Amino acid sequence: MATIRKVKLYKIMGEDACLSELSVPTIALVGRSNVGKSSLINSLSGRKQLAYVSREPGKTRTINCYECNxxxxxxxxxxxxxxxxxxxxxxxxxxxxxxxxFKEGSNISLVIVLIDSRRDVTDNDKIMINYLYNRRMPFLVILTKIDLLKKGAVNQSKARIANQLGIGIDDVFVYSSKTKEGEELIIRTLEGAIGAKIT
Ligand SMILES: Nc1nc2c(ncn2[C@@H]2O[C@H](COP(=O)(O)OP(=O)(O)OP(=O)(O)O)[C@@H](O)[C@H]2O)c(=O)[nH]1
Ligand SMILES: [Mg+2]
Structure with a gap:
Protein backbone atom coordinates (compact mmCIF):
# COMPACT_ATOMS: atom_id res chain seq x y z
CA MET A 1 0.00 0.00 0.00
CA ALA A 2 1.30 3.41 -1.01
CA THR A 3 0.84 5.26 2.27
CA ILE A 4 2.71 8.46 3.13
CA ARG A 5 4.94 7.73 6.12
CA LYS A 6 5.14 9.50 9.46
CA VAL A 7 2.65 12.25 8.96
CA LYS A 8 2.22 14.59 11.88
CA LEU A 9 0.61 17.94 12.49
CA TYR A 10 3.39 20.49 12.21
CA LYS A 11 1.60 23.76 12.63
CA ILE A 12 -1.80 25.41 12.59
CA MET A 13 -1.64 28.85 11.02
CA GLY A 14 -4.16 31.68 10.85
CA GLU A 15 -4.20 35.02 9.10
CA ASP A 16 -0.80 35.84 10.56
CA ALA A 17 0.79 32.74 9.00
CA CYS A 18 4.54 32.90 8.56
CA LEU A 19 4.91 31.11 5.28
CA SER A 20 8.63 31.58 4.92
CA GLU A 21 8.81 28.82 7.53
CA LEU A 22 7.75 26.33 4.90
CA SER A 23 11.29 25.42 4.01
CA VAL A 24 10.67 22.13 2.19
CA PRO A 25 8.49 21.29 -0.84
CA THR A 26 4.87 21.93 -0.01
CA ILE A 27 1.71 20.50 -1.50
CA ALA A 28 -1.50 22.40 -0.76
CA LEU A 29 -5.07 21.13 -0.96
CA VAL A 30 -7.90 23.46 -1.88
CA GLY A 31 -11.55 22.96 -2.76
CA ARG A 32 -15.04 23.73 -1.62
CA SER A 33 -16.09 22.90 1.87
CA ASN A 34 -17.00 19.25 2.41
CA VAL A 35 -15.27 18.07 -0.79
CA GLY A 36 -12.99 15.73 1.16
CA LYS A 37 -9.67 17.57 1.67
CA SER A 38 -9.14 16.45 5.25
CA SER A 39 -10.30 12.93 4.37
CA LEU A 40 -7.72 12.73 1.59
CA ILE A 41 -4.92 13.66 3.98
CA ASN A 42 -6.08 11.05 6.48
CA SER A 43 -6.47 8.42 3.81
CA LEU A 44 -3.11 9.01 2.09
CA SER A 45 -1.36 8.94 5.45
CA GLY A 46 -3.21 5.84 6.65
CA ARG A 47 -4.49 7.71 9.71
CA LYS A 48 -8.13 7.86 10.64
CA GLN A 49 -8.29 11.05 12.64
CA LEU A 50 -5.24 13.11 11.88
CA ALA A 51 -7.11 15.85 10.01
CA TYR A 52 -10.54 16.75 11.35
CA VAL A 53 -13.37 15.42 9.18
CA SER A 54 -16.98 16.43 9.55
CA ARG A 55 -20.31 16.08 7.81
CA GLU A 56 -20.88 19.76 8.43
CA PRO A 57 -19.07 21.96 5.93
CA GLY A 58 -16.66 24.64 7.02
CA LYS A 59 -14.83 22.67 9.68
CA THR A 60 -11.27 23.45 8.67
CA ARG A 61 -10.83 27.20 9.24
CA THR A 62 -7.11 27.45 9.61
CA ILE A 63 -4.13 26.55 7.44
CA ASN A 64 -3.16 23.15 8.82
CA CYS A 65 0.32 22.07 7.94
CA TYR A 66 1.32 18.40 8.13
CA GLU A 67 4.92 17.29 8.10
CA CYS A 68 5.47 14.13 6.05
CA ASN A 69 8.26 11.55 5.82
CA PHE A 102 0.04 31.66 -2.46
CA LYS A 103 1.97 34.93 -2.67
CA GLU A 104 4.40 34.19 0.14
CA GLY A 105 4.66 30.42 0.10
CA SER A 106 7.59 30.19 -2.26
CA ASN A 107 8.06 26.46 -1.71
CA ILE A 108 4.69 25.41 -3.02
CA SER A 109 5.43 22.61 -5.47
CA LEU A 110 1.88 21.68 -6.29
CA VAL A 111 -1.67 22.77 -5.56
CA ILE A 112 -4.33 20.09 -5.60
CA VAL A 113 -7.82 21.35 -6.38
CA LEU A 114 -10.42 18.88 -5.14
CA ILE A 115 -13.81 18.66 -6.82
CA ASP A 116 -16.67 16.34 -5.91
CA SER A 117 -16.96 13.83 -8.77
CA ARG A 118 -20.76 13.85 -8.52
CA ARG A 119 -21.21 17.60 -8.78
CA ASP A 120 -20.75 20.32 -11.31
CA VAL A 121 -17.89 22.76 -11.08
CA THR A 122 -18.75 25.94 -9.14
CA ASP A 123 -17.78 29.53 -9.86
CA ASN A 124 -15.42 29.35 -6.90
CA ASP A 125 -13.67 26.33 -8.43
CA LYS A 126 -13.25 28.26 -11.67
CA ILE A 127 -11.95 31.33 -9.84
CA MET A 128 -9.44 29.13 -8.00
CA ILE A 129 -8.22 27.44 -11.21
CA ASN A 130 -7.91 30.80 -12.98
CA TYR A 131 -6.06 32.25 -10.04
CA LEU A 132 -3.56 29.37 -10.07
CA TYR A 133 -3.23 29.49 -13.83
CA ASN A 134 -2.55 33.24 -13.85
CA ARG A 135 0.02 32.91 -11.08
CA ARG A 136 1.63 30.05 -13.01
CA MET A 137 1.33 27.72 -10.07
CA PRO A 138 1.50 24.02 -10.87
CA PHE A 139 -1.81 22.40 -10.08
CA LEU A 140 -3.85 19.30 -10.68
CA VAL A 141 -7.48 18.43 -10.13
CA ILE A 142 -8.62 15.41 -8.14
CA LEU A 143 -12.23 14.29 -8.30
CA THR A 144 -13.25 12.98 -4.89
CA LYS A 145 -15.75 10.41 -3.59
CA ILE A 146 -15.65 8.20 -6.69
CA ASP A 147 -16.86 5.29 -4.55
CA LEU A 148 -20.26 7.01 -4.68
CA LEU A 149 -20.38 6.93 -8.48
CA LYS A 150 -21.93 4.09 -10.44
CA LYS A 151 -19.46 1.78 -12.11
CA GLY A 152 -18.48 3.19 -15.48
CA ALA A 153 -19.42 6.75 -14.55
CA VAL A 154 -15.90 7.75 -13.53
CA ASN A 155 -14.68 8.52 -17.04
CA GLN A 156 -17.83 10.48 -17.82
CA SER A 157 -17.30 12.50 -14.69
CA LYS A 158 -13.68 13.21 -15.64
CA ALA A 159 -14.70 14.36 -19.13
CA ARG A 160 -17.54 16.54 -17.82
CA ILE A 161 -15.45 18.31 -15.19
CA ALA A 162 -12.39 18.73 -17.46
CA ASN A 163 -14.73 20.32 -20.00
CA GLN A 164 -16.33 22.64 -17.43
CA LEU A 165 -12.89 23.75 -16.26
CA GLY A 166 -11.41 24.04 -19.74
CA ILE A 167 -8.47 21.76 -18.91
CA GLY A 168 -7.21 18.50 -20.39
CA ILE A 169 -8.66 15.22 -19.17
CA ASP A 170 -5.15 14.01 -18.28
CA ASP A 171 -4.92 16.78 -15.67
CA VAL A 172 -7.94 15.32 -13.89
CA PHE A 173 -7.25 12.56 -11.38
CA VAL A 174 -9.77 10.56 -9.36
CA TYR A 175 -9.78 9.32 -5.80
CA SER A 176 -11.83 7.69 -3.09
CA SER A 177 -10.81 8.18 0.53
CA LYS A 178 -12.96 5.18 1.37
CA THR A 179 -11.60 2.60 -1.10
CA LYS A 180 -8.29 4.36 -1.90
CA GLU A 181 -8.93 3.86 -5.60
CA GLY A 182 -6.59 6.14 -7.52
CA GLU A 183 -4.01 6.28 -4.73
CA GLU A 184 -1.03 4.88 -6.61
CA LEU A 185 -1.23 7.43 -9.41
CA ILE A 186 -1.65 10.31 -6.97
CA ILE A 187 1.33 9.25 -4.87
CA ARG A 188 3.53 8.93 -7.97
CA THR A 189 2.42 12.39 -9.11
CA LEU A 190 3.20 13.90 -5.70
CA GLU A 191 6.64 12.27 -5.87
CA GLY A 192 7.21 13.99 -9.21
CA ALA A 193 6.19 17.33 -7.72
CA ILE A 194 8.45 17.18 -4.67
CA GLY A 195 11.30 15.36 -6.39
CA ALA A 196 11.57 12.59 -3.81
CA LYS A 197 10.18 9.15 -3.17
CA ILE A 198 7.30 9.05 -0.74
CA THR A 199 6.64 5.39 0.00
N1 LIG B 1 -18.09 8.20 0.36
C1 LIG B 1 -17.08 9.07 0.54
N2 LIG B 1 -17.20 10.07 1.44
C2 LIG B 1 -16.17 10.93 1.59
C3 LIG B 1 -14.97 10.80 0.84
N3 LIG B 1 -14.13 11.80 1.20
C4 LIG B 1 -14.78 12.52 2.15
N4 LIG B 1 -16.00 12.01 2.39
C5 LIG B 1 -17.00 12.52 3.36
O1 LIG B 1 -17.29 13.88 3.06
C6 LIG B 1 -17.47 14.66 4.26
C7 LIG B 1 -16.52 15.86 4.28
O2 LIG B 1 -15.19 15.41 4.31
P1 LIG B 1 -13.97 16.34 4.82
O3 LIG B 1 -12.71 15.57 4.55
O4 LIG B 1 -14.21 16.82 6.20
O5 LIG B 1 -14.11 17.57 3.82
P2 LIG B 1 -13.23 18.93 3.80
O6 LIG B 1 -13.00 19.24 2.34
O7 LIG B 1 -12.02 18.79 4.64
O8 LIG B 1 -14.27 19.99 4.39
P3 LIG B 1 -13.94 21.41 5.14
O9 LIG B 1 -12.96 21.16 6.21
O10 LIG B 1 -15.28 21.84 5.59
O11 LIG B 1 -13.41 22.34 4.08
C8 LIG B 1 -17.26 13.67 5.41
O12 LIG B 1 -18.52 13.20 5.83
C9 LIG B 1 -16.44 12.55 4.78
O13 LIG B 1 -16.60 11.30 5.40
C10 LIG B 1 -14.87 9.71 -0.11
O14 LIG B 1 -13.88 9.52 -0.84
N5 LIG B 1 -15.96 8.89 -0.22
MG1 LIG C 1 -11.39 19.85 6.27
Whole structure:
Protein backbone atom coordinates (compact mmCIF):
# COMPACT_ATOMS: atom_id res chain seq x y z
CA MET A 1 0.00 0.00 0.00
CA ALA A 2 1.30 3.41 -1.01
CA THR A 3 0.84 5.26 2.27
CA ILE A 4 2.71 8.46 3.13
CA ARG A 5 4.94 7.73 6.12
CA LYS A 6 5.14 9.50 9.46
CA VAL A 7 2.65 12.25 8.96
CA LYS A 8 2.22 14.59 11.88
CA LEU A 9 0.61 17.94 12.49
CA TYR A 10 3.39 20.49 12.21
CA LYS A 11 1.60 23.76 12.63
CA ILE A 12 -1.80 25.41 12.59
CA MET A 13 -1.64 28.85 11.02
CA GLY A 14 -4.16 31.68 10.85
CA GLU A 15 -4.20 35.02 9.10
CA ASP A 16 -0.80 35.84 10.56
CA ALA A 17 0.79 32.74 9.00
CA CYS A 18 4.54 32.90 8.56
CA LEU A 19 4.91 31.11 5.28
CA SER A 20 8.63 31.58 4.92
CA GLU A 21 8.81 28.82 7.53
CA LEU A 22 7.75 26.33 4.90
CA SER A 23 11.29 25.42 4.01
CA VAL A 24 10.67 22.13 2.19
CA PRO A 25 8.49 21.29 -0.84
CA THR A 26 4.87 21.93 -0.01
CA ILE A 27 1.71 20.50 -1.50
CA ALA A 28 -1.50 22.40 -0.76
CA LEU A 29 -5.07 21.13 -0.96
CA VAL A 30 -7.90 23.46 -1.88
CA GLY A 31 -11.55 22.96 -2.76
CA ARG A 32 -15.04 23.73 -1.62
CA SER A 33 -16.09 22.90 1.87
CA ASN A 34 -17.00 19.25 2.41
CA VAL A 35 -15.27 18.07 -0.79
CA GLY A 36 -12.99 15.73 1.16
CA LYS A 37 -9.67 17.57 1.67
CA SER A 38 -9.14 16.45 5.25
CA SER A 39 -10.30 12.93 4.37
CA LEU A 40 -7.72 12.73 1.59
CA ILE A 41 -4.92 13.66 3.98
CA ASN A 42 -6.08 11.05 6.48
CA SER A 43 -6.47 8.42 3.81
CA LEU A 44 -3.11 9.01 2.09
CA SER A 45 -1.36 8.94 5.45
CA GLY A 46 -3.21 5.84 6.65
CA ARG A 47 -4.49 7.71 9.71
CA LYS A 48 -8.13 7.86 10.64
CA GLN A 49 -8.29 11.05 12.64
CA LEU A 50 -5.24 13.11 11.88
CA ALA A 51 -7.11 15.85 10.01
CA TYR A 52 -10.54 16.75 11.35
CA VAL A 53 -13.37 15.42 9.18
CA SER A 54 -16.98 16.43 9.55
CA ARG A 55 -20.31 16.08 7.81
CA GLU A 56 -20.88 19.76 8.43
CA PRO A 57 -19.07 21.96 5.93
CA GLY A 58 -16.66 24.64 7.02
CA LYS A 59 -14.83 22.67 9.68
CA THR A 60 -11.27 23.45 8.67
CA ARG A 61 -10.83 27.20 9.24
CA THR A 62 -7.11 27.45 9.61
CA ILE A 63 -4.13 26.55 7.44
CA ASN A 64 -3.16 23.15 8.82
CA CYS A 65 0.32 22.07 7.94
CA TYR A 66 1.32 18.40 8.13
CA GLU A 67 4.92 17.29 8.10
CA CYS A 68 5.47 14.13 6.05
CA ASN A 69 8.26 11.55 5.82
CA UNK A 70 10.35 13.07 8.63
CA UNK A 71 10.24 16.56 7.18
CA UNK A 72 10.85 15.76 3.50
CA UNK A 73 7.71 17.64 2.49
CA UNK A 74 4.57 19.28 3.84
CA UNK A 75 0.95 18.67 3.04
CA UNK A 76 -1.32 21.61 3.71
CA UNK A 77 -5.03 21.45 4.39
CA UNK A 78 -6.52 24.85 3.50
CA UNK A 79 -9.95 25.95 4.66
CA UNK A 80 -12.71 25.12 2.19
CA UNK A 81 -14.40 27.81 0.13
CA UNK A 82 -17.99 28.39 -0.83
CA UNK A 83 -19.62 27.58 2.46
CA UNK A 84 -22.85 29.56 2.15
CA UNK A 85 -23.65 30.33 5.77
CA UNK A 86 -20.24 31.86 6.46
CA UNK A 87 -20.45 35.63 6.99
CA UNK A 88 -19.09 38.15 4.49
CA UNK A 89 -16.37 39.04 6.95
CA UNK A 90 -15.29 35.39 7.19
CA UNK A 91 -15.21 35.12 3.39
CA UNK A 92 -12.99 38.20 3.16
CA UNK A 93 -10.70 36.84 5.82
CA UNK A 94 -10.52 33.53 3.91
CA UNK A 95 -9.65 35.28 0.64
CA UNK A 96 -6.94 37.31 2.37
CA UNK A 97 -5.45 34.25 4.00
CA UNK A 98 -5.40 32.22 0.77
CA UNK A 99 -3.97 35.10 -1.26
CA UNK A 100 -1.15 35.60 1.19
CA UNK A 101 -0.55 31.89 1.28
CA PHE A 102 0.04 31.66 -2.46
CA LYS A 103 1.97 34.93 -2.67
CA GLU A 104 4.40 34.19 0.14
CA GLY A 105 4.66 30.42 0.10
CA SER A 106 7.59 30.19 -2.26
CA ASN A 107 8.06 26.46 -1.71
CA ILE A 108 4.69 25.41 -3.02
CA SER A 109 5.43 22.61 -5.47
CA LEU A 110 1.88 21.68 -6.29
CA VAL A 111 -1.67 22.77 -5.56
CA ILE A 112 -4.33 20.09 -5.60
CA VAL A 113 -7.82 21.35 -6.38
CA LEU A 114 -10.42 18.88 -5.14
CA ILE A 115 -13.81 18.66 -6.82
CA ASP A 116 -16.67 16.34 -5.91
CA SER A 117 -16.96 13.83 -8.77
CA ARG A 118 -20.76 13.85 -8.52
CA ARG A 119 -21.21 17.60 -8.78
CA ASP A 120 -20.75 20.32 -11.31
CA VAL A 121 -17.89 22.76 -11.08
CA THR A 122 -18.75 25.94 -9.14
CA ASP A 123 -17.78 29.53 -9.86
CA ASN A 124 -15.42 29.35 -6.90
CA ASP A 125 -13.67 26.33 -8.43
CA LYS A 126 -13.25 28.26 -11.67
CA ILE A 127 -11.95 31.33 -9.84
CA MET A 128 -9.44 29.13 -8.00
CA ILE A 129 -8.22 27.44 -11.21
CA ASN A 130 -7.91 30.80 -12.98
CA TYR A 131 -6.06 32.25 -10.04
CA LEU A 132 -3.56 29.37 -10.07
CA TYR A 133 -3.23 29.49 -13.83
CA ASN A 134 -2.55 33.24 -13.85
CA ARG A 135 0.02 32.91 -11.08
CA ARG A 136 1.63 30.05 -13.01
CA MET A 137 1.33 27.72 -10.07
CA PRO A 138 1.50 24.02 -10.87
CA PHE A 139 -1.81 22.40 -10.08
CA LEU A 140 -3.85 19.30 -10.68
CA VAL A 141 -7.48 18.43 -10.13
CA ILE A 142 -8.62 15.41 -8.14
CA LEU A 143 -12.23 14.29 -8.30
CA THR A 144 -13.25 12.98 -4.89
CA LYS A 145 -15.75 10.41 -3.59
CA ILE A 146 -15.65 8.20 -6.69
CA ASP A 147 -16.86 5.29 -4.55
CA LEU A 148 -20.26 7.01 -4.68
CA LEU A 149 -20.38 6.93 -8.48
CA LYS A 150 -21.93 4.09 -10.44
CA LYS A 151 -19.46 1.78 -12.11
CA GLY A 152 -18.48 3.19 -15.48
CA ALA A 153 -19.42 6.75 -14.55
CA VAL A 154 -15.90 7.75 -13.53
CA ASN A 155 -14.68 8.52 -17.04
CA GLN A 156 -17.83 10.48 -17.82
CA SER A 157 -17.30 12.50 -14.69
CA LYS A 158 -13.68 13.21 -15.64
CA ALA A 159 -14.70 14.36 -19.13
CA ARG A 160 -17.54 16.54 -17.82
CA ILE A 161 -15.45 18.31 -15.19
CA ALA A 162 -12.39 18.73 -17.46
CA ASN A 163 -14.73 20.32 -20.00
CA GLN A 164 -16.33 22.64 -17.43
CA LEU A 165 -12.89 23.75 -16.26
CA GLY A 166 -11.41 24.04 -19.74
CA ILE A 167 -8.47 21.76 -18.91
CA GLY A 168 -7.21 18.50 -20.39
CA ILE A 169 -8.66 15.22 -19.17
CA ASP A 170 -5.15 14.01 -18.28
CA ASP A 171 -4.92 16.78 -15.67
CA VAL A 172 -7.94 15.32 -13.89
CA PHE A 173 -7.25 12.56 -11.38
CA VAL A 174 -9.77 10.56 -9.36
CA TYR A 175 -9.78 9.32 -5.80
CA SER A 176 -11.83 7.69 -3.09
CA SER A 177 -10.81 8.18 0.53
CA LYS A 178 -12.96 5.18 1.37
CA THR A 179 -11.60 2.60 -1.10
CA LYS A 180 -8.29 4.36 -1.90
CA GLU A 181 -8.93 3.86 -5.60
CA GLY A 182 -6.59 6.14 -7.52
CA GLU A 183 -4.01 6.28 -4.73
CA GLU A 184 -1.03 4.88 -6.61
CA LEU A 185 -1.23 7.43 -9.41
CA ILE A 186 -1.65 10.31 -6.97
CA ILE A 187 1.33 9.25 -4.87
CA ARG A 188 3.53 8.93 -7.97
CA THR A 189 2.42 12.39 -9.11
CA LEU A 190 3.20 13.90 -5.70
CA GLU A 191 6.64 12.27 -5.87
CA GLY A 192 7.21 13.99 -9.21
CA ALA A 193 6.19 17.33 -7.72
CA ILE A 194 8.45 17.18 -4.67
CA GLY A 195 11.30 15.36 -6.39
CA ALA A 196 11.57 12.59 -3.81
CA LYS A 197 10.18 9.15 -3.17
CA ILE A 198 7.30 9.05 -0.74
CA THR A 199 6.64 5.39 0.00
N1 LIG B 1 -18.09 8.20 0.36
C1 LIG B 1 -17.08 9.07 0.54
N2 LIG B 1 -17.20 10.07 1.44
C2 LIG B 1 -16.17 10.93 1.59
C3 LIG B 1 -14.97 10.80 0.84
N3 LIG B 1 -14.13 11.80 1.20
C4 LIG B 1 -14.78 12.52 2.15
N4 LIG B 1 -16.00 12.01 2.39
C5 LIG B 1 -17.00 12.52 3.36
O1 LIG B 1 -17.29 13.88 3.06
C6 LIG B 1 -17.47 14.66 4.26
C7 LIG B 1 -16.52 15.86 4.28
O2 LIG B 1 -15.19 15.41 4.31
P1 LIG B 1 -13.97 16.34 4.82
O3 LIG B 1 -12.71 15.57 4.55
O4 LIG B 1 -14.21 16.82 6.20
O5 LIG B 1 -14.11 17.57 3.82
P2 LIG B 1 -13.23 18.93 3.80
O6 LIG B 1 -13.00 19.24 2.34
O7 LIG B 1 -12.02 18.79 4.64
O8 LIG B 1 -14.27 19.99 4.39
P3 LIG B 1 -13.94 21.41 5.14
O9 LIG B 1 -12.96 21.16 6.21
O10 LIG B 1 -15.28 21.84 5.59
O11 LIG B 1 -13.41 22.34 4.08
C8 LIG B 1 -17.26 13.67 5.41
O12 LIG B 1 -18.52 13.20 5.83
C9 LIG B 1 -16.44 12.55 4.78
O13 LIG B 1 -16.60 11.30 5.40
C10 LIG B 1 -14.87 9.71 -0.11
O14 LIG B 1 -13.88 9.52 -0.84
N5 LIG B 1 -15.96 8.89 -0.22
MG1 LIG C 1 -11.39 19.85 6.27
Missing amino acids: DGVFYLIDLPGYGYASVSKKMKQSWAKMIDRF
